[in-house]
Amino acid sequence: MSAKLTYAAATLGYPGVDVVRDATLSVAAGEVVGLIGPNGAGKSTMLRAVTGSARITAGAVELESRSLADIGPRDRARLVGVVPQQVSAAFSFSAREFVLMGRHPHLSRLQQPTDADVALAEEVMAQTDTARLADEGVDTLSGGDLQRLALAQVLVQQPSVLLLDEATSHLDLNHRLQVLDLVRELADGGMAVLAVFHDLDLAARYSDRIAVVDGGTLGPVGSPHEVLTGPMLARVFRVRAVVGIDPVIGSVSVTPVLREEAVGRVCPGRVLVLGGSGAAAPLLRTLYLAGYDVHAGVLNRGDIDHAVAEALGLPLIDLPAFAEVDDAAAARLQAEAEVADVVVVAEIPVGRANLPALRAVIDAASAESLVLVGGFGPERDYAGGIASQAVRDAISAGATVVRDAEAALACVAGITRAAGTCR
Amino acid sequence: MSPGSHTRRRITAIAVLTVALGIAMLAGVGFGAVSVTPADSLGAIGRMLTGAPKLPGDAVIVDIRLPRVVLAALVGSCLASAGVLYQALFRNPLADPYILGMSAGAGLGAVIALTLTAGATALRFGLVPAGAFVGAILTIIVVVRLASLRGVLDVTSLLLAGVALSYVLAALSSFIMVFFRESMTSVVFWMMGGLTGASWPYVRMVAPMLVLGLAVPLFATREMNILLLGEERAAELGVDVERFKRVLLTAGSLLVAGAVSVSGLIGFVGLMTPHMVRLVLGPDHRVLLPASAIGGAVVMVLADLAARTVLAPVELPVGIVTALVGGPFFVWLLVRRNGHR
Known part of the structure; x- marks a missing residue:
């Protein structure tokens, strides 16, 4: 499998601060890699570096084996899509117009979205269960609807790398599984997915590999079974937890028992x-x-x-x-x-x-x-x-x-x- | 809504507004100390354009009324378009060149240019707009810097910085006028915000600034829509945000400078027009920008008509008319915004 997204000894951050140091990780086509770690550890910074919102101060980040530094914003937006944590919608575009904005990197300057673009938008809106919202104003929608619309907006970008920043946080149980099942399906269809998770059970269930970000360093990286262990949870999250195999779905499950501080x-x-x-x-x-x-x-x-x-x-x-x-x-x-x-x-x-x-x-x-x-x-x-x-x-x-x-x-x-x- | 119906809607909106502008301009030419029928107006304009022999009544239409109406349309168009650009740039419906202090900045630039070129009329047509442009762009840079001192660019800081800087710049303009008394009359006359001195050379000065300032943004309306999602999101969707912001700032400053250098300080047109258009046609810049450009022209032509005729024979500066209507409108917007929270 070919690496779609690679961090090569990358140091990432913002003017004056390095947030993540010396990170090495690669995400292959067909793979879901879950990023876990405490708040403020640098997970979002890892994602933001890929879209130019965080700086790469040393090392490199590569998309399809090309350094990010050599890829312009439009080309980059055709390769990588980001589903953000929070979607802002303080304006009255219809949901369909909102989703079609994702076609921007594929349209030339004066080109209007074609019938094919609109058909694609309809298709991804059906996939994300947002088709019925098509004519609603996005400023009237709930957080969960908006988040699924944001996913639809990203899917019309037709990226080969998908980044999810805690993208299921506003979703109810049903839609959470629906979205993650869809993400899994996209990965199985050849997309490379790097997803930040706070819910470790979901991380274990949907990721092929899990990478831990803690205090600005990346690692360990491995299968959910290898990475999600009691000692790791105690060290990184400062929580004592029972790690087992969920008897029904068969993936690693983590039950936090006590905070270290307690x-x-x-x-x-x-x-x-x-x-x-x-x-x-x-x-x-x-x-x-x-x-x-x-x-x-x-x-x-x-x-x-x-x-x-x-x-x-x-x-x-x-x-x-x-x-x-x-x-x-x-x-x-x-x-x-x-x-x-x-x-x-x-x-x-x-x-x-x-x-x-x-x-x-x-x-x-x-x-x-x-x-x-x-x-x-x-x-x-x-x-x-x-x-x-x-x-x-x-x-x-x-x-x-x-x-x-x-x-x-x-x-x-x-x-x-x-x-x-x-x- | 398919893309086809979207295009139709856009064309319909533009067509309706263009017709409205035609009617407003005919009314603007027709009313005044001497009434002129629309037929006479059209006839005179036709004779002017074709170069046919003029009739005795043509002079008042072609040399006095028409340049004034055309200039009003251009100024309104400049201000409303600039309003759209700044509202997109700051994702803030209260942004407007007047409130952001840019009009005052352009004013100071123009005052300096007027003072330096006292007596040299030929130079004025070049230096005044240039001064206004430099003043506008420097002001917006300072306002943005001041408003983002605490890290994030929030709405309140932006408006406060704009208003504060407006006062300082207006005071500096007054200071210059007091110091250079000999040029004071012409400057005061200009500062009041009016179209009294309108003539074809003014029209020829503003028109290219409007065309330049509007052309680039008209090719980037999709980016303006995307910018409403936030700068980070826009970057994720492939917009070169920093470059695009500079383009909008420059284009907006050009538009403000164009309006200010011929008509002084006229407030609220840049605020009201995009709002009214947005209420009817929605937030899509592919419609909003061209519709506001035409709508601003309509608003300004009508405001100037009111300024000339309401208390005739006394003529009000048009800035007074727009402020009397626009001030309450601004308050209504504020109240409505707070009601949403």
Whole structure:
């Protein structure tokens, strides 16, 4: 595949400031490259440099292997189209006239748009679901309609490179997918697309490759799977997130959990949480936010609790998916429970596979430092009554039962305060 | 609307306005101290153009009324076209050569030229328009610089800078007039904003400035439409924005200089005409610019007719008529704009 748009060690910016330094990236025909990064990182500057609105102070930007410096504005507008973030329309052109303005670089000075130009405009307006707006004044349209009209205006330019600057921000769910499906289709038809995304799920879903712009530098660049990782999100966006594969659409999905800044800095005690089957996620998050040194008990890979604990960066004892808690794991859990100030058992179902884990924490923790979330009845006992009996014994020995994660937090706070355990 | 119907609409609009201009000019020639019938007017003009022997009544038509009406049409056309160019350039419907201070700048340039050429009438026809042109273009450069001191060129700063500079430039003009008393009479006469001294040499001076100032923008009406989308968007669509802005500024200054050097300071024609045309025909410059050029001529011919006849035999400077109508119009625009927010 041939490179349509290339940044070759390009330094980009505005008079007096370099915004992006030494960027190297190339976008081939048929490819969608997603640009992601925090606000102000230089994503828009990367796009603006291609249309001459930002300066290239070192290196080069090339369109179809020709340096931008050698391409005049009209020729450039035939090669590259930009769908802007914000469309201004403080004048009463009809939507059709607005779209036809995109033909400008193809028309000679006195030439009026021909029937072929108008037919092309009708076609792209049908593609962008704006045909019914043709005779409306653009100053009366909603932000979403305007944004799709702006895409139509760009498509009549018939560019080989398409730049999208967060172009779906004003669109509803349906039109967002519609526009991005269309962009994907255009790319499959041979267009090269470079698109700024704020929505990482959409970036992952529609991009062949993702490039990260952070603090004026470009990189890493790679498949969504390679680039969208917990450590990258923590470093670039300062967010702890669960990165997984969306089970329905099969693309990488990112669920932000916590802002780095929201993470507590004090450590009023070490808490071990025994989780599983997704029952511990709110508990882990609540205790973590409150600043406790949270450790997670035996969790199987693939369990949501496992993903949450990993996203929060918690130390955890893990097992392969569906594996039973063996002696080694039970011993590690017991050791953890012994050094913890508080042990919290989430509202987990208990069966043969994880009964040893429940036993281990009940044995190791003193009754005063044991907190059980939820009542424990036969509906959660898949171990023939053994689990219920163990819990009943613990409660009669003095373990505390609480209703939910918030109550557990209050209880944990009470225990650590009474014990004066804060280090 | 197909391109064909667009072209038809454009041609219809221009045709209707041209007929209106013809009627207004006939009225302008016909009314006055001595009434002349349209038939007599047309006859006299026909005899002038064909070089046929003149009738006794022709002199008043051909040498007095006609140059004045033609000059009014040219001046109105210059001002309205300049208004269209500046409104496109600044994407601001309140832009107008008078409000932007360019008329005052052209005025100062013309005053300097008038003072320097006191007594040398032959020189005036060259130096006055040149001075007005230099004054207009320097003023608009300073106004734009002042208005964009804080980084962005916003509407309020632009209008404030224009008005402030207008006062300074008008004061400088007065200062020069006080200092060079011997040339004061002719300058004051000219400054009032009128067409009283109209003659064929004036017509011959303005006409080329109108043609030059209008020709280039008429070939760039599509770019003017695109410029309304914002400078960055225009660049993305293939317009060489910086160069195009300079072209519009130069053409506009030429038009303002043309109007100012023969008629002094006449306000609001450049503001009102494009607005009225836009209300009826929409914002498309392919129609707006030629229609405003003709519409401005109609407005000015009628304003001059009113100035001559309303209080006859007293003749008002035409600037007073346009200001009396245009001032309230400007306020109405402001109120309407704020109502939209």
